[in-house]
Amino acid sequence: MKAPRFLYVRVASLVEALEVLAEYGDEASVLAGGQSLMPTLNMRLSSPKVLVDINRIDDLKGISLDGNMVRVGALSRHADVMTSPIVVEHLPLIAQAYPFVAHAAVRNRGTFGGSVALADPASEMPACVLALNATLVLDSKAGGRRNVAASDYFKGLYETERRDDELLIEARIPIKAAGEVSAFGELSRRHGDFALAGVAMHGTVANGVITGLRPVYFGSEDRPVLGVATAAAVEGKGATEETFAAVNVALGNDLDPLSNFHADAATRLQLARVLTKRALTSMVNGGGVV
Amino acid sequence: MADTGNEIIFEQSGSYVGRTLSRPGARRSVMGRGRYTDDIQVARTLHAAFLRSPYAHARILNIDTTAAAAMPGVTRIVTGRELAEHVEPWHGILSSFVGMKSAIQHAMAVDRACWQGEPVAIVVAETRALAEDAVELIEVQWEELTPVVDKETALDAGSPVIHPEMGDNLALRQDIDNGDVDAAFAAADHIIEDSFEFGRHTAVSLESRILVADFDPSTERLTIHTSSQVPHMIKTVFAKLLRMPEHNVRIIAPDVGGSFGLKIHTFGDEVATAALSMILKRPVKFIADRLESFVSDIHAREHRVRGRLALNKDGDILAADIDDLTGVGPYSAYPRTSVFEAVQVINITGGPYKHKNYRAKATVVYLNKVPMSQYRAVGHPIGITVFESLLDQAAVVTGLDPVDIRRRNFMPDDGYPAVTPAGLPANDLSHEACLESLIKRMDYDGLRREQAELREKGIYRGIGLAAFIKGTAPSPVGYYGAGRAPIAAQDATTVSLEPSGAVLCLVGVTEQGQGADTVMAQIAATAIGVPIENVRVISGDTDAVPYGGGTYASRATGIGGEATFQAGRALRAEILRIAGVLLQSEPSTLEVFGGNVVDAANHANIRVTLAEIGRIGHFQLGELPNDVQPELSQTRHFRVKDVPYIYTNGIHGAYVELDPETGFLKLLKHWIVEDCGRVINPNLADEQVRGGAVQGLGGALFEHCIYDDNGQMINATMADYLTPMAGDMPDIDVAHIQTPTSASELGAKGVGESGVGGAPAAVLNAVNDAMMPFQRHITAQPITPQSILKALGKI
Numbered sequence A: 001m002k003a004p005r006f007l008y009v010r011v012a013s014l015v016e017a018l019e020v021l022a023e024y025g026d027e028a029s030v031l032a033g034g035q036s037l038m039p040t041l042n043m044r045l046s047s048p049k050v051l052v053d054i055n056r057i058d059d060l061k062g063i064s065l066d067g068n069m070v071r072v073g074a075l076s077r078h079a080d081v082m083t084s085p086i087v088v089e090h091l092p093l094i095a096q097a098y099p100f101v102a103h104a105a106v107r108n109r110g111t112f113g114g115s116v117a118l119a120d121p122a123s124e125m126p127a128c129v130l131a132l133n134a135t136l137v138l139d140s141k142a143g144g145r146r147n148v149a150a151s152d153y154f155k156g157l158y159e160t161e162r163r164d165d166e167l168l169i170e171a172r173i174p175i176k177a178a179g180e181v182s183a184f185g186e187l188s189r190r191h192g193d194f195a196l197a198g199v200a201m202h203g204t205v206a207n208g209v210i211t212g213l214r215p216v217y218f219g220s221e222d223r224p225v226l227g228v229a230t231a232a233a234v235e236g237k238g239a240t241e242e243t244f245a246a247v248n249v250a251l252g253n254d255l256d257p258l259s260n261f262h263a264d265a266a267t268r269l270q271l272a273r274v275l276t277k278r279a280l281t282s283m284v285n286g287g288g289v290v
Numbered sequence B: 001m002a003d004t005g006n007e008i009i010f011e012q013s014g015s016y017v018g019r020t021l022s023r024p025g026a027r028r029s030v031m032g033r034g035r036y037t038d039d040i041q042v043a044r045t046l047h048a049a050f051l052r053s054p055y056a057h058a059r060i061l062n063i064d065t066t067a068a069a070a071m072p073g074v075t076r077i078v079t080g081r082e083l084a085e086h087v088e089p090w091h092g093i094l095s096s097f098v099g100m101k102s103a104i105q106h107a108m109a110v111d112r113a114c115w116q117g118e119p120v121a122i123v124v125a126e127t128r129a130l131a132e133d134a135v136e137l138i139e140v141q142w143e144e145l146t147p148v149v150d151k152e153t154a155l156d157a158g159s160p161v162i163h164p165e166m167g168d169n170l171a172l173r174q175d176i177d178n179g180d181v182d183a184a185f186a187a188a189d190h191i192i193e194d195s196f197e198f199g200r201h202t203a204v205s206l207e208s209r210i211l212v213a214d215f216d217p218s219t220e221r222l223t224i225h226t227s228s229q230v231p232h233m234i235k236t237v238f239a240k241l242l243r244m245p246e247h248n249v250r251i252i253a254p255d256v257g258g259s260f261g262l263k264i265h266t267f268g269d270e271v272a273t274a275a276l277s278m279i280l281k282r283p284v285k286f287i288a289d290r291l292e293s294f295v296s297d298i299h300a301r302e303h304r305v306r307g308r309l310a311l312n313k314d315g316d317i318l319a320a321d322i323d324d325l326t327g328v329g330p331y332s333a334y335p336r337t338s339v340f341e342a343v344q345v346i347n348i349t350g351g352p353y354k355h356k357n358y359r360a361k362a363t364v365v366y367l368n369k370v371p372m373s374q375y376r377a378v379g380h381p382i383g384i385t386v387f388e389s390l391l392d393q394a395a396v397v398t399g400l401d402p403v404d405i406r407r408r409n410f411m412p413d414d415g416y417p418a419v420t421p422a423g424l425p426a427n428d429l430s431h432e433a434c435l436e437s438l439i440k441r442m443d444y445d446g447l448r449r450e451q452a453e454l455r456e457k458g459i460y461r462g463i464g465l466a467a468f469i470k471g472t473a474p475s476p477v478g479y480y481g482a483g484r485a486p487i488a489a490q491d492a493t494t495v496s497l498e499p500s501g502a503v504l505c506l507v508g509v510t511e512q513g514q515g516a517d518t519v520m521a522q523i524a525a526t527a528i529g530v531p532i533e534n535v536r537v538i539s540g541d542t543d544a545v546p547y548g549g550g551t552y553a554s555r556a557t558g559i560g561g562e563a564t565f566q567a568g569r570a571l572r573a574e575i576l577r578i579a580g581v582l583l584q585s586e587p588s589t590l591e592v593f594g595g596n597v598v599d600a601a602n603h604a605n606i607r608v609t610l611a612e613i614g615r616i617g618h619f620q621l622g623e624l625p626n627d628v629q630p631e632l633s634q635t636r637h638f639r640v641k642d643v644p645y646i647y648t649n650g651i652h653g654a655y656v657e658l659d660p661e662t663g664f665l666k667l668l669k670h671w672i673v674e675d676c677g678r679v680i681n682p683n684l685a686d687e688q689v690r691g692g693a694v695q696g697l698g699g700a701l702f703e704h705c706i707y708d709d710n711g712q713m714i715n716a717t718m719a720d721y722l723t724p725m726a727g728d729m730p731d732i733d734v735a736h737i738q739t740p741t742s743a744s745e746l747g748a749k750g751v752g753e754s755g756v757g758g759a760p761a762a763v764l765n766a767v768n769d770a771m772m773p774f775q776r777h778i779t780a781q782p783i784t785p786q787s788i789l790k791a792l793g794k795i
């Protein structure tokens, strides 16, 4: 378990990072927290020619409130995002989800942007940015800055809209508006493991009636999946047995879970149904972790 | 227990026996001063990496090492065929397993690889990274062969045969048939019948296998620093395989970061590393990384057991009938074999109970998977789970509470010596006392009430019990001795009084991080009568300590502890003899206490210090008459006699909560009461039991070497092979009943495996108890959310 040889470039600025990425393209890998990249190198699952260490680019760090938006810099460490007062107040879904991301040691080093860039299908932050309708900001020397809606960003297993010469700069996430509620649920074999099933949902609740729900499922398919049929089944409804029955049917249409040795498709679908029921019940009671 | 008069020694104020003392080894580890094999720097060391078979079964048509050998930094590449010139192959059979077969195994595959992970070529280079780069450049032409991966079909007529010269894939069939089982079943009011599946596990010691082999051509000595439980056995085995005079091999085991039975076997990659040191005349180091550990460390526990239980209407067990099928690797491990686990399963199943009609069959077949062999509590989790689960089903049909059916059928505490259903001698056990203690500690009746109340609210909790016997401290009449294996059943300790009055204690048993050195110091200090601070224990160096079996089968304290006790008593007697001469007193009027010779009558009056005895005994011998020669070093050996094992016993209780919608479990609490005889260090004994329980719970719920149809282990990483984590474990309450063994004066039995054996059965029974309202149950481990949802009919 020794990494193959690679060149290492520690860039001092965004411009420099984009230069190196432009030069090496798919032969380069960005090194952020290294919590996912280093194991794949040591296991010789990938062998990039160049590692571009972005840890010294201060422009990529920090969490700030910008009007109706929270900007989370790609290099923000998981631990900092999790405990940020801005996030806790304005992005309760992300605060709810974070205790499920790995363990404290990994969260100290791993980054928000690394999670979103990697797009692990069982990962929490990709699901959250999709549920919250975030915008992801990419930058490159050739194409310059561009904004990509989270709903256009996740393409497949570890595949995203990001080109090899692009760097993920930040996520711009709409803050919770009055009447909006979030709920989060995840089931994994051990605490901190990747999810067998998980749901991150956000929507509006008034008098026990849910509207505009965005339920996103992770640990199910090759990418986070927005439950479109499920949202429709819930629209204008409360958390009742009747709704749950409709949701169970809708989820069967929304999801086509992958099977692996941790759990088969039927198990994952069952878990998603239970989590959805519990999350909806939580939504009408103010939201939270289920 | 024989009255040896030792109680007085253990009870007196200077005794360290029965006291929790902090472990000096723990202090070293915490301060970062531990010295593991990887910390040992030998000048001019080269580093080894292995090319391993990517296939479960494949012929090697050609190996081209040209490109790899040309890489800068690469010193030597040797293939399995080339290595076979330098290393004897081995044959993992023992004559004590009558009819056993195995193929001859080479250190590395010669013309055929028989499991995914089998070493095929060794690269030695300036660094490990370079060695791994070179491994990637070796070109092997493979011809894939059909692997045998399913134990259920491995003996079918149409099955491929892994080693054609053996005729079939059978390793061993072994039977027990005691009493009249058929008549008992014919007369039974109730018959319980079920089938159980157990997934493969592996040990996952925190420190992986490692060695630095250092051949010195000037002395022709081979020194091997390695993480081992059994340095003397490794010395004997390596000398034989490497064609060395045994006295020219020295094994040093420094700190060992966990072993669990993993580090008592012969591994081809380790033998190859030592051979390369001899070929290159330079130190060579190999450390198994996590990925190769999964496919080269021994595996264990893959079994399918069918069991039947016959009972009368009152709930008395009339007979048991067990059929165990296990699939080991392509070769039987050396020198302990790979059949012992199945033999242990049939030996201990139903061991706590008094039925005499017992039939059992063990069938061991070879598979193209990683070799299986001994792993902590060999076979016990399987046999205990089978019987205790059948017994809980019997409780249901007879209308008895699980506690009552056990009470009714246990061997009585006042009934020893006795014989177990398998026909093994049992002594000094305490099933009844352990059960009564357990239900009190659990507040069993209170838990049952709570369970009933919560069920009304839709909360499903379950309570599970599992009683066990555990074979510890094996004697030479057991399988290894009878089978002529180079495995010492005896152990020895040398204690020496130094000129300073301090004591040096050289022990054959080894420290694995479990605290054996501390326990030996406590015993020596107590037996001699010196402050423990004045005792230094040395272990793990075959050039320094007496030849012994090392640490396995919960034997360190039971056997090594008794040797230490006897050596200590002998040194004490010698000190008193010398003191008697110096003081012109009867030795019987003197005693060694607190590091001084005192008046036996009051222990207060210091007559002469041990430093004075040490000074005279080593330097000023002229102060003694010519006919008095002090023998200030004493060695004593000890083996268990007559019986194969010192059996221990105990019982586990588990309390779990089941979410029937998700199949998820919450382990609420776990209790264990066990009887390891005299407890030397309560804290260390508790932690052995607790750590073992965690390992057992891991096996019951998480750990699983998962194979596909091609014989590929598909979850061979720490991300996918799930080990138990502290945060997922319940509080584990541990207590001891102490019935000293009559096999020794110290009275200590083994404790290291009592946590592992019973935990899986207790948790399975608890899960099934929680599922009782749904009238469903499960019998396969690991227990997963998916298996529970399936059993409940949710998916």
Ligand SMILES: Cc1cc2nc3c(=O)[nH]c(=O)nc-3n(C[C@H](O)[C@H](O)[C@H](O)COP(=O)(O)OP(=O)(O)OC[C@H]3O[C@@H](n4cnc5c(N)ncnc54)[C@H](O)[C@@H]3O)c2cc1C
Binding pocket: A029, A030, A031, A032, A033, A034, A035, A036, A037, A038, A074, A075, A100, A101, A102, A103, A106, A109, A110, A111, A112, A113, A114, A115, A117, A118, A120, A122, A123, A124, A125, A166, A167, A168, A169, A192, A193, A194, A195
């Ligand atoms: C034991 C363990 C448990 C874990 N459990 C979880 C879990 O439960 N949930 C979870 O979500 N994650 C989990 N992780 C992963 C962890 O959250 C990682 O930190 C995260 O997935 C990647 O972030 P990183 O900063 O470490 O990225 P790195 O490992 O440095 O990089 C990951 C990938 O993203 C790319 N990348 C990183 N930053 C950028 C950027 N700004 N622009 C473009 N590309 C970029 C890299 O090139 C690389 O391909 C776990 C990790 C470990 C070791």
